[in-house]
Amino acid sequence: RSKPETIKPILDDIEEQFDLDEEALTSITTQFLADFNHGLSEYGEAMGDDVGPTFVQGVPNGTETGTFLALDLGGTNLRVCQVELRGDKTFTLRQQKYKVSEALKTGEAVTLFDYMADSVDAFLTSSPSGVASLPPSLDEEEKDPLPLGLTFSFPVEQTALDQGYLLTWTKGFSAKNAIGRDIVKLLQDAFDKKHLHVKCVALVNDTVGTLLSRAYTAGGCILGAIFGTGTNGAYVEKVQNIPKLKNSATVLRGDDMIVNTEWGGFNNSRTVLPTTPFDNKLDRESINPRKQAYEKFISGMYLGEITRNILVALVDAAPHPILFKGKASDALNQHYGLDSEIMSHIEEAWNSEAHGPTAEVVTVKLPVSDETEHPHAEKLTEKILLDFTKPLTAATIEPHTLHRLQRIRSVIVARLGYAPEDVSLRDAAVVRWACSIVARRAALLSGCAVAVVARQMGFVKGLGKDAVSEGEGPIAVGVDGSLIQFYPQFEATMREALRLLVGETIEKRIDIGLAKDGSGVGAALCALQAVKQQ
Numbered sequence: 001r002s003k004p005e006t007i008k009p010i011l012d013d014i015e016e017q018f019d020l021d022e023e024a025l026t027s028i029t030t031q032f033l034a035d036f037n038h039g040l041s042e043y044g045e046a047m048g049d050d051v052g053p054t055f056v057q058g059v060p061n062g063t064e065t066g067t068f069l070a071l072d073l074g075g076t077n078l079r080v081c082q083v084e085l086r087g088d089k090t091f092t093l094r095q096q097k098y099k100v101s102e103a104l105k106t107g108e109a110v111t112l113f114d115y116m117a118d119s120v121d122a123f124l125t126s127s128p129s130g131v132a133s134l135p136p137s138l139d140e141e142e143k144d145p146l147p148l149g150l151t152f153s154f155p156v157e158q159t160a161l162d163q164g165y166l167l168t169w170t171k172g173f174s175a176k177n178a179i180g181r182d183i184v185k186l187l188q189d190a191f192d193k194k195h196l197h198v199k200c201v202a203l204v205n206d207t208v209g210t211l212l213s214r215a216y217t218a219g220g221c222i223l224g225a226i227f228g229t230g231t232n233g234a235y236v237e238k239v240q241n242i243p244k245l246k247n248s249a250t251v252l253r254g255d256d257m258i259v260n261t262e263w264g265g266f267n268n269s270r271t272v273l274p275t276t277p278f279d280n281k282l283d284r285e286s287i288n289p290r291k292q293a294y295e296k297f298i299s300g301m302y303l304g305e306i307t308r309n310i311l312v313a314l315v316d317a318a319p320h321p322i323l324f325k326g327k328a329s330d331a332l333n334q335h336y337g338l339d340s341e342i343m344s345h346i347e348e349a350w351n352s353e354a355h356g357p358t359a360e361v362v363t364v365k366l367p368v369s370d371e372t373e374h375p376h377a378e379k380l381t382e383k384i385l386l387d388f389t390k391p392l393t394a395a396t397i398e399p400h401t402l403h404r405l406q407r408i409r410s411v412i413v414a415r416l417g418y419a420p421e422d423v424s425l426r427d428a429a430v431v432r433w434a435c436s437i438v439a440r441r442a443a444l445l446s447g448c449a450v451a452v453v454a455r456q457m458g459f460v461k462g463l464g465k466d467a468v469s470e471g472e473g474p475i476a477v478g479v480d481g482s483l484i485q486f487y488p489q490f491e492a493t494m495r496e497a498l499r500l501l502v503g504e505t506i507e508k509r510i511d512i513g514l515a516k517d518g519s520g521v522g523a524a525l526c527a528l529q530a531v532k533q534q
């Protein structure tokens, strides 16, 4: 075995690499702000240059009315919705999901867009009450076409509210003859071929949808942010601060415009992010090395993989293993074999009530060494969890802590495919520690992104120790994504960073709320904007 006293320093060293103090957070945020402003000014290849005007020039306040169609092309499903905005911050939504097969994802783009049109057709035909806004007596041709908003969350260079050119496919899509084409035109051509009386009036990014949808239900919103498979945000900017727009052919109709930050791509040159060997391994083995650098520190797709890299390194530690007696399960050996959802479960197991096992707990027979009684050992607290010089057994820790570790062990057995006898209480403690340092860093960095927007919009002057708050009243932020919804303490930790970066006054004013049905309601609201802006 490794000498017990040599192990704690190894873990401390890893933890230090993941640690972000106030100074680090401030310098990261300052650099983002600079990258970001550069992105607002120019198109190009440098950091932040994917920052994109969206041509959405108004934010709802909850009084909007009308019935709109929304189409959402996500990873696995195509969703068609009919959204009725009631004008009192509430809405009704009818929706249908249609599967997008591998053949559609990878075949000809025309086939994919024909399928989208077919799905809208099927949805309209199946409508129980017809489309509410259309009086049935009118002749088809005399009616205005039904306005539809398309939520399309792939990188697009948007040139008008209803025009955007696909830059690249992501998330397993590779349909041919789409890159460089106008997505709205591809969809409209498919509608027209089928003589559908539907007009695609708006192309919406999911972050913009999140912002608009929260604005509608909260009566206003300044930022829409996604913390799910990926991460991104969109916020409201002054047109005069977007020099990129100077060559735009589109006539602008207001002083504000929503900007898609594409913040997942910040710091692609990695000059400010504290990159560890575990991050480098992830990046090197990813399909997009040196791209989406910030996203790789933050989002659901990657957190599990960073954690897996730490655990594998501890399993392989020389001269002697630190974890799982040197054994790696199939899941642990598998690239992306540890989902961030498992991290959530591990943290939940740790946070759970002390007593009374729940149905989730798999009863695990303790390995003999763990059950050996140490009658003279003091019952110690959590401090000994990572102190390998002290025995960690049922006899040496409080029942509360023991119970939590046993629950974690159950998750490891159930979700990482380990035999119970290969998972000691110490292993459980180490796994939970690894999850917590990776997730904590992600949540703190997420706070930097929100701070950049608060600073950019002038809610605060200066950052860190120089932060001075401006104005008063709530600052509504709409969020979506499994990570922020389900990961224990994610928002609380994000707020910790915000307090350091923009001060407590602003942090308290920031009102984070889930954007319910963001992509459907957001696309409907965007279609409404488009009709207004026409």
Ligand code: ADP
Pocket: 075, 227, 228, 229, 230, 299, 300, 301, 302, 339, 340, 341, 342, 344, 480, 481, 482, 483, 486, 487
């Ligand atoms: P998307 O971003 O694709 O629209 P989600 O917001 O559901 O979808 O995010 C999916 C991502 O969130 C996946 O990477 C998955 O690993 C992760 N995830 C799912 N459930 C949880 C959870 N309970 N805790 C943390 N992460 C989760």
